[in-house]
Amino acid sequence: MRPPVIWSIAGTDSGGGAGLAADQRAADAFGVHLCTVVAAVTAQNSHSVARIEPLPVAWLDAQLEALAADMPPLVIKTGLLGGVAQVECVARWVDLLRRERPVALVVDPVLGASTGAQFADAAVLRAYRDLLLPRATVVTPNLHEAHRLLEAHDSGLGDSDDAGRSDVPALARRLRAAGAAAVCITGGDSTDHVQSAEREALDWIDTEHAAGWLASPRVDTKHNHGTGCTFASSVAAALALGYVAADALVLAKMATTQALRGGHAAGAGAGPVMALPGFHADPALLPRMSWGEAACFAAPRRSDDPLLGLYAIVDSAERVRQVLAAGVRSVQLRIKTPPLSDAANPAQAPDARWTALLRDEIARSVAACRAAKAELFINDHWALAQELGASGVHLGQEDLLALGEAGRGELLRSGLALGISSHSLWELCRTRALAPRYVACGPVWPTLTKDMPWRPQGLDNLRWWNAMAGAPVVAIGGILQPGQVSEAAACGVSGVCVVRALGVDATTTVPVLATALREGVATTALKKHERPERARQESLLPLPHPSLPNGWGLAPPPGSCP
Structure with missing residues (x-):
């Protein structure tokens, strides 16, 4: 070509x-x-x-x-x-x-x-x-x-x-x-x-x-x-x-x-x-890359954090309890919509009802994860996560930008482990400025979970992220089948995020997904120890492919990147 x-x-x-x-x-x-x-x-x-x-x-x-x-x-x-x-x-x-x-x-x-x-x-x-x-x-x-x-x-x-x-x-x-x-x-x-x-x-x-x-x-x-x-x-x-x-x-x-x-x-x-x-x-x-006009960069995080493994993203404390019972030890509680219909006191103002419900969901999730010795990351609500004792928080790039320099400084001083979404090279560089617990690379495959402009990263970009990020990487996006979990794990990542793949009954799906993850990890170990020449060749990373259309119609045909 x-x-x-x-x-x-x-x-x-x-x-x-x-x-x-x-x-x-x-x-x-x-x-x-x-x-x-x-x-x-x-x-x-x-x-x-x-x-x-x-x-x-x-x-x-x-x-x-x-x-x-x-x-x-x-x-x-x-x-x-x-x-x-x-x-x-x-x-x-x-x-x-x-x-x-x-x-x-x-x-x-x-x-x-x-x-x-x-x-x-x-x-x-x-x-x-x-x-x-x-x-x-x-x-x-x-x-x-x-x-x-x-x-x-x-x-x-x-x-x-x-x-x-x-x-x-x-x-x-x-x-x-x-x-x-x-x-x-x-x-x-x-x-x-x-x-x-x-x-x-x-x-x-x-x-x-x-x-x-x-x-x-x-x-x-x-x-x-x-x-x-x-x-x-x-x-x-x-x-x-x-x-x-x-x-x-x-x-x-x-x-x-x-x-x-x-x-x-x-x-x-x-x-x-x-x-x-x-x-x-x-x-x-x-x-x-800095998040603002001040050239502020966090000190590097220690590198002895455990692998995240199968990382379940759920929307309620009850679902947290279910995935823990099935053996998951890395959980994210992501509640985006206020469940007002479940409010115990309809006379309360909607904002107060939502806050009370959110606090209850987080508190119950924290207690369950603490008992199971599992890591719990709260999506978005980092102040509540700190107050109620969660081990970490997950934030998107827009959320972190909205915090401003003072808010990001306060977040870092909170001691919460930080997970950050990333979809492009500049976003990956910005995550490095905050020395996160992990970097999420996605979407690996096409996803309907949320509407986004990003092209799927694929396994090639996932491997590149894992080699280059300078922090643990988790794969996220479009991971629906056990085979995908295995393929993502074989890229050497710290964790693989599952949302819809959990299905209705986590007690039946999680063991299958966990087995697939172990198979992927074993494949990586085999390459490193029993097939070193193949591992060396595969470590010669190509350029990551672009994850956003550049807007000028300049993107060459697939496969033209060296």
Whole structure:
């Protein structure tokens, strides 16, 4: 199957570090096909840029026309363009291509070199602002470039990084207001926002689906030439593979961190970064993501928690009692609708009746689980869970966002074990910021339990979650048959959630499901100990497939991800 095609319209680097050279290495790491369109030629080495020569627009047009006739792109990435005429040419071609099919545009505003050379005057900045930002799917400036992009229309911003330094999120919002669909203000080249002992590299992302700080440990190296090009080209490659912008930025962060690790000396100055395949399968590269504008991350949780095993999700204390009697030792009480018809005192206000019933259901469930030495997680109602002595709470991403920074801090200080739902890469990164007891990966199979936009994760993504999450993983969603329980357990997860599979009589269904789970666990053990070569091969994880439609019609056919 043909790999997705992306174009990079950028400058050459005679030293082989940045520009189209870095773009090619990033594209190869993702397994996409890169068409290299030369917009400018530079004379440079590891110390400095000696000369920049923008290519005549006629030459730029000729390259783009030849490619459009045979190799149209899913994504265009821009780097060094060199002048206003070149910016205008790119904007014109983006519009022409979009008349035929969706095309994403990633703008890396290469406005100057790390050595101090400036590539863009006021006219070029206005062209970026007026022509590229309104067409951009993602724009990836560093802090200084973000300020320069906004100079043309915001007199409140000066040419110094000092302006707005403490309010990067607001700066990103202004870039989105200027037309960019998504923004990432990269911070790997700055220590201004490093607030942790680990000296983390923080990038602020602001997209349709998510906003927050992406945090990874800073790589201590001087060989960082081409970092911005690698990051932007990685975003373009991930978009071409069908990921939404937030997930594409997560993968780009991983690929760029690995590329920095592989940086090497090529001359006497800063050497090039080296993007390589396999970045997506290294758990140490998966970033954490903040829930808000504060770069707050919980300390890692201890790793000696017991396996969750068969994890029953039920809607009443009576059902809790039933599944415990059948042998389940991990239970979630999920009560979504107030059972007002069962109220003992109809004269009470509906809210009071609902609260009284909920308290009673939780209290009886806590008592039953305590007697059975089982873990009980209460869905949503974490304050009642803490008050009444439940061992843990399960919350969805929207619920955690709604708590705000103060509420999430209070939740963490409560001591409750925390389970968090996750459906995408950026949601998984956000769960890591709270160091949960477990991460739920779902839906593994199509589910009718709740209406959601997510594509089924399948066993491939479940394996990836389990290897990468940095916390115990439970499988959830569409698990209706014993065979599915076995298949999910064979992915090495800590637990498998069952809802409808429990049926009416848990005493008959739970033993069958528990047997299936043990068979799946035994399969995993067999692979590890009796068939190590097969286990090693299966541990070579592919990229996870996208779990959300990206909205631009860019998703390639199934199986095109490397």
